[in-house]
Amino acid sequence: MASARSSRRSGSGIQVRRATLKDTQELVHQRRAMWEALGVKGKAEHDRADRIYGRWVRSRMKNERLVGWIAEKRDGTVAGGGCVWLQEVQPRPHRKGTLQPYLLSMYTEPEFRGHGVATKVVEAAIDWTKKQGYERLQLHASEMGRGVYKRLGFARTWEMRFNINRPNR
Amino acid sequence: MSASLPKPQSASGITIRRATLKDLDALVSLRRASMIELDKPDRTILDKADRVFHRWARSRMKTKRLVAWLAEKRDGTVVGCGCVWLQPVHPNPQRKRNHRPYLLSMYTEPKSRGRGVATKIVQAAMDWSRMQGYQTLALHSSDIGRGVYRRLGFKPTSEMRVRLDSPSPSRSHGSRGRR
Numbered sequence: 001m002a003s004a005r006s007s008r009r010s011g012s013g014i015q016v017r018r019a020t021l022k023d024t025q026e027l028v029h030q031r032r033a034m035w036e037a038l039g040v041k042g043k044a045e046h047d048r049a050d051r052i053y054g055r056w057v058r059s060r061m062k063n064e065r066l067v068g069w070i071a072e073k074r075d076g077t078v079a080g081g082g083c084v085w086l087q088e089v090q091p092r093p094h095r096k097g098t099l100q101p102y103l104l105s106m107y108t109e110p111e112f113r114g115h116g117v118a119t120k121v122v123e124a125a126i127d128w129t130k131k132q133g134y135e136r137l138q139l140h141a142s143e144m145g146r147g148v149y150k151r152l153g154f155a156r157t158w159e160m161r162f163n164i165n166r167p168n169r
Numbered sequence: 170m171s172a173s174l175p176k177p178q179s180a181s182g183i184t185i186r187r188a189t190l191k192d193l194d195a196l197v198s199l200r201r202a203s204m205i206e207l208d209k210p211d212r213t214i215l216d217k218a219d220r221v222f223h224r225w226a227r228s229r230m231k232t233k234r235l236v237a238w239l240a241e242k243r244d245g246t247v248v249g250c251g252c253v254w255l256q257p258v259h260p261n262p263q264r265k266r267n268h269r270p271y272l273l274s275m276y277t278e279p280k281s282r283g284r285g286v287a288t289k290i291v292q293a294a295m296d297w298s299r300m301q302g303y304q305t306l307a308l309h310s311s312d313i314g315r316g317v318y319r320r321l322g323f324k325p326t327s328e329m330r331v332r333l334d335s336p337s338p339s340r341s342h343g344s345r346g347r348r
Contacts, residue, residue, distance in 0.1 A: 136333060
């Protein structure tokens with residue numbers, strides 16, 4: 001799964017490269033930090049989620065349903081990352097197959113915010129998704145991410161949700 | 170599967186009941202009708218879509234990952250439908266299971282609209298999801314359906330999408346208002 005051009009450099013010295021199975025712990029850390037930033041609490045819950053996510057990410061990387069990117073400085077310090085998962089969706093008349101690329105686990109380390117790290121990761125994801133022949137890339141945007149995604153051409157969809165336990169939310 | 174099914178509900182002579190594998194052809198043809206209404210794709214595309222959906226829905230009904238409801242008149246004519254699929258999702262610390270109920274193939278034939286058919290089907294889907302222990306029900310709404318979902322308490326999510334078939338991301342998007 002190695003790509004010919006595996007990294008992008010920028011003025012700030014942060015490059016984006018493809019993640020490998022060796023990066024699983026880093027991806028798990030980023031996802032945990034993402035949930036913490038979103039307000040999910042409880043060490044036991046996070047530890048359990050780490051184990052589940054680690055297994056989930058590894059098995060999907062192995063069967064090529066998930067790819068990841070790590071943004072890092074020249075010295076190897078990790079600045080952030082994100083993943084694209086090929087999620088199963090309903091069949092559609094004009095689309096090939098039922099896999100829809102979905103961007104998840106986007107995270108930038110606090111000390112690297114404001115340096116365009118997320119933008120670089122999403123651009124790598126868009127690039128990969130296009131080269132694989134998919135027509136769309138989808139995600140659920142956090143408050144923090146919305147601006148980045150809008151600037152890169154993302155628009156809201158008409159997905160709606162009913163909260164069974166809290167109908168007014 | 171729940172131990173006791175809720176009684177069929179009536180909306181001016183129309184009853185909602187759970188679909189079985191025997192109803193798959195009806196589900197396929199209602200879905201075809203909704204595609205024609207949205208888009209008018211040509212016949213080859215529609216025929217292929219029928220076959221694909223038939224296979225896809227059949228295997229999922231058999232393994233209980235997809236349930237469906239039909240709306241029928243007293244004489245048994247089918248006038249509407251909706252399905253809930255347990256869609257695989259990424260793991261979430263706040264969610265016990267790795268799939269979520271997702272509503273699709275909602276359709277009411279034009280002659281039977283305005284009588285609460287879609288509302289009754291969605292309510293059946295919500296009841297089923299609740300009884301199975303799920304916390305949410307998601308969907309992508311068409312222009313026609315949006316009012317029904319809003320009135321039932323559905324809210325927009327934070328989902329966003331970019332189209333990649335143009336050389337550079339464009340500012341005007343077709344994704345809102347399209348299926």
